[in-house]
Amino acid sequence: MKNEIKPLTGVRGVAACAVMLYHISHIPPFHSFNFFFVSKGYLCVDLFFVLSGFVMALVYSKTFQNNWTRRDYRNFLFNRIARVFPLHLIMVLFFGLRVLGMSSPIDFLSNIFMLQGWGFGAKSIVGNSWSVSTEIFAYLVFPFLIAFAFSRFFAVQVLSSVVLLLCIAASSLGAKGPLDLTMTDNVLPLIRCVAGFSLGLIAYRFSHNQFAIRWFSNNISVLGSMLLVIGLMIIPKSDVAVVISFSLLILSLYYNSRVASIVFGNRIVHHLGVVSYSLYLWHPFFRDLAGRASLIAENHGITGFNWLFALGAIVFSWLASWLSYVSIEVPGRRALNWYKAQINDPAHQWIPRFAGRKTD
Numbered sequence: 625m626k627n628e629i630k631p632l633t634g635v636r637g638v639a640a641c642a643v644m645l646y647h648i649s650h651i652p653p654f655h656s657f658n659f660f661f662v663s664k665g666y667l668c669v670d671l672f673f674v675l676s677g678f679v680m681a682l683v684y685s686k687t688f689q690n691n692w693t694r695r696d697y698r699n700f701l702f703n704r705i706a707r708v709f710p711l712h713l714i715m716v717l718f719f720g721l722r723v724l725g726m727s728s729p730i731d732f733l734s735n736i737f738m739l740q741g742w743g744f745g746a747k748s749i750v751g752n753s754w755s756v757s758t759e760i761f762a763y764l765v766f767p768f769l770i771a772f773a774f775s776r777f778f779a780v781q782v783l784s785s786v787v788l789l790l791c792i793a794a795s796s797l798g799a800k801g802p803l804d805l806t807m808t809d810n811v812l813p814l815i816r817c818v819a820g821f822s823l824g825l826i827a828y829r830f831s832h833n834q835f836a837i838r839w840f841s842n843n844i845s846v847l848g849s850m851l852l853v854i855g856l857m858i859i860p861k862s863d864v865a866v867v868i869s870f871s872l873l874i875l876s877l878y879y880n881s882r883v884a885s886i887v888f889g890n891r892i893v894h895h896l897g898v899v900s901y902s903l904y905l906w907h908p909f910f911r912d913l914a915g916r917a918s919l920i921a922e923n924h925g926i927t928g929f930n931w932l933f934a935l936g937a938i939v940f941s942w943l944a945s946w947l948s949y950v951s952i953e954v955p956g957r958r959a960l961n962w963y964k965a966q967i968n969d970p971a972h973q974w975i976p977r978f979a980g981r982k983t984d
Contacts, residue, residue: 629682630889630897636675636865637896637903638888639668643752646906648719648937651915653922653930654675664857666804667866669755670820675872676759677824678878681770685828687765688767689774702964704763708756708901710956711948712738715750715905723749743811751908756886758817765818773825782826783857789864803863820867827871831878835889840872841879846887902945902953910937910944 646665649658687696716735720727727749734746741748741757748754762769772781792812793802805812830836839845849872856866877884887893896903914937918930 626831629878629880630894631880631884632675632679632874633897634674634890634893634901635874635877635897637893637898638905639671639675640900641896642668644938644941645903645904647908648914648934649909651911653915653918654934656930657710657934661854661857664801664866666800667857669862670803670816670867671870672755673759673817673820674824674827675874676762677821678828678874679824680763680766681773681825681828684766685774688770688849692767696901699964699968700766700961701763704760706957706960708760709738710748710960711902711905711952712753714952715753717911719750725815726808730754741809741813743814745809748808750905752904753811754808755817758814759821761814762818762821769822770825773822778826778829781822785822786864786868788815788819793861793864801863803867804859822826823871824874831871831875837879838873840876841881843881843883845876846881846883849876850887859876896908899942899945899949903941906944906948907937907941910940913937928981
């Protein structure tokens with residue numbers, strides 16, 4: 625595995641924060657915070673999809689470009705499950721207690737096995753987990769997607785991904801914008817994920833192209849791609865163009881230029897990227913608490929402090945995310961990787977090393 629590229633980790637943290645702010649602005653006391661960038665925060669879920677495709681290609685492309693085996697595929701899936709499942713399971717159990725009696729056994733089982741975003745109609749017990757569920761599907765078909773991306777027919781994959789995103793945008797089913805689809809009773813969110821994921825694969829394919837290296841491996845390309853993303857977000861109904869621009873942003877961050885390192889690889893942003901998965905799943909809980917606390921305060925004549933409650937939601941979401949990462953994500957990943965080692969080596973002659981190693 626390549627050494628960690630900190631700007632790619634950092635941009636995940638920026639995406640998680642944008643989604644958090646977007647969701648906080650949904651609560652009535654915090655509607656006034658729904659300004660320009662926050663109102664397009666739902667698109668940062670697509671940034672997750674594109675980034676995930678890029679990083680999966682970065683880490684696993686060599687394995688699946690050649691004659692991969694069932695063991696390669698099994699190990700790949702196990703690694704991905706080890707990354708997302710421990711925290712997901714805890715969150716389903718935690719949120720499940722809140723909606724006890726409101727979810728059917730089918731909903732609960734679908735969430736446990738991360739199938740709630742596949743269009744079967746199961747409700748997401750952890751509201752944001754629908755997107756994690758769709759990524760599980762992308763992992764399942766990853767060998768075929770990456771084979772297509774690295775074939776001479778890659779242009780078909782690019783065109784198909786863009787057309788699918790355009791069809792989703794034209795469906796008028798988006799909640800706050802053309803691509804803001806989170807329902808679990810149809811496959812459009814699943815298609816949204818696979819399309820973004822595929823664009824990430826294609827972006828990585830061209831990361832070693834001399835043209836890409838020449839034009840994207842410098843400070844100007846990072847600034848230019850950032851301005852492009854922001855500029856497109858200003859334009860109404862430009863969601864698909866924004867998702868495409870995410871590919872260019874991630875490609876420019878991959879080369880780890882000085883500007884990329886300063887903006888997305890600094891200690892704070894990088895830390896947010898490290899805990900981004902926990903932040904993504906935990907923040908709705910603290911958003912709801914902050915909203916209720918704000919309403920209670922208003923009912924008692926205490927007004928003008930909505931910003932303080934919103935800030936509290938952000939701070940406590942971060943604290944919970946950091947603790948969750950340290951106490952659930954990392955130990956859970958280590959435990960499952962240890963179990964995988966025992967499966968791959970029944971003689972127990974290989975002892976996995978975890979200290980100091982970072983995985984996506």
